[in-house]
Amino acid sequence: MLLAFKHAADGSVWDLDRFLEVLVAVATQDGLRAVEALWRYVLTVAPSPPPPAVRAYLTERLPPDIERLVMGYGEQLMAEARQKGREEGREEGKLAGKIQMFQELLGEPHSADSELQSLDLETLTTRLAELQRRFRNRPI
Secondary structure, three states: OHHHHHHOOOOHHHHOHHHHHHHHHHHOOOOHHHHHHHHHHHHHHOOOOOOHHHHHHHHHHOOHHHHHHHHHHHHHHHHHHHHHHHHHHHHHHHHHHHHHHHHHHOOOOOOOHHHHHOOOHHHHHHHHHHHHHHHHOOOO
16 A cells, blocks of 8 residues: 555556555455545546556456445546636636737737637736736826
């Protein structure tokens, strides 16, 4: 089980057959809480979700109720990540629209949508703050 902690962050945990064997053994021997805690850690820290081969391995070897619990947590994490991505995308879209509006008000050419979409939230926020500052300080 300690191998999972060591290899979760770099994603190599999914290549550890011994880890999967131990995970199944502990889960089927009343170690469900330990497996759940470990699985939460691995899914949170690993840079990618488990590959299909890992899911197939666990599905074949875990009792259905435990398999649903273990895989269900992974699905929940992925759903949360998708939701967070959508929220960040909406926020970035709002900022990009405001940037283009201030550029228009200042008589500047619009930044291309593709250019703004390539920027992170912090850069967009900084750019918008600069445009707002210039708008407030423009000569009337």
